[in-house]
Amino acid sequence: MSLKISVIMPVFNTEKFLKESIESILNQGFQDFELIILDDFSSDWSYEICKKYSEKNKKIKLFRNEKNMWISFCRNKLIELSKANYIASQDSDDVSELNRLEICFNFLEKNPDFWVVSWNNLIINEDWKRIWERKYSDKIRKIILKKSPISQPSSMFKKDLFEKIWWYDKNLDLAEDYDLWLRFYFNWFWIKNLDQNLIRYRLRKWQEKSENIKKTLKNTIFVQEKNIKKFWIKLNFSEKFNILLEKILLKIPEKIIFKLFKFFEYKK
Numbered sequence: 001m002s003l004k005i006s007v008i009m010p011v012f013n014t015e016k017f018l019k020e021s022i023e024s025i026l027n028q029g030f031q032d033f034e035l036i037i038l039d040d041f042s043s044d045w046s047y048e049i050c051k052k053y054s055e056k057n058k059k060i061k062l063f064r065n066e067k068n069m070w071i072s073f074c075r076n077k078l079i080e081l082s083k084a085n086y087i088a089s090q091d092s093d094d095v096s097e098l099n100r101l102e103i104c105f106n107f108l109e110k111n112p113d114f115w116v117v118s119w120n121n122l123i124i125n126e127d128w129k130r131i132w133e134r135k136y137s138d139k140i141r142k143i144i145l146k147k148s149p150i151s152q153p154s155s156m157f158k159k160d161l162f163e164k165i166w167w168y169d170k171n172l173d174l175a176e177d178y179d180l181w182l183r184f185y186f187n188w189f190w191i192k193n194l195d196q197n198l199i200r201y202r203l204r205k206w207q208e209k210s211e212n213i214k215k216t217l218k219n220t221i222f223v224q225e226k227n228i229k230k231f232w233i234k235l236n237f238s239e240k241f242n243i244l245l246e247k248i249l250l251k252i253p254e255k256i257i258f259k260l261f262k263f264f265e266y267k268k
């Protein structure tokens with residue numbers, strides 16, 4: 001019998017969090033999976049930690065890039081290496097709840113019209129303290145041209161989608177997931193958000209740095225305009241205003257951008 005789920009984990013310099021992340025997958029109640037790890041030429045002890053786990057558990061398939069190739073390359077390579085049709089994303093600093101794989105798999109099996117499923121995130125800091133919750137609306141069409149509609153770290157999707165929508169854009173190292181969801185949706189592959197917390201998403205200090213915030217916003221605008229043009233999408237007033245607002249935000253200090261994002265997206 002073939003495997004039901006391939007869990008893909010790109011790794012780069014997350015030695016502090018790897019143990020908890022890997023074990024949150026290995027300890028899942030649903031055990032019909034493989035865990036494929038690709039180390040993107042880490043400079044810390046990440047690869048060595050992964051190697052120890054792979055030597056002890058046959059579910060883990062470990063690979064390493066010969067140089068740093070960035071996230072889109074890694075996600076594409078991991079999917080190429082996968083053997084199951086259901087792909088579950090797992091970032092190497094996040095923690096999955098122990099019933100995550102089972103719930104996601106059962107939903108997609110029972111709802112064949114949907115190709116992607118995702119959930120809410122509990123936001124934790126580097127010290128494991130719960131700080132916020134991020135909820136994702138299931139009104140996908142209403143929000144998809146304004147922001148990424150689902151959580152990449154908690155998503156599960158069908159592998160054969162990638163033969164239809166041309167994989168992650170290798171030229172993007174931020175907002176690459178948003179670009180993917182836009183292409184999924186406007187190629188008529190249905191996406192579902194369920195109102196449940198199945199992953200603890202770790203917000204690390206580097207994610208609040210100004211260069212990452214501005215670059216993410218620039219990439220967000222780029223993928224919006226690219227896909228609007230590609231799919232001949234007619235925007236409503238709210239969508240047009242949102243893109244204009246994003247461009248205005250690029251001109252204000254980065255700390256203010258992040259505070260606004262937290263205010264509108266994260267809830268205590």
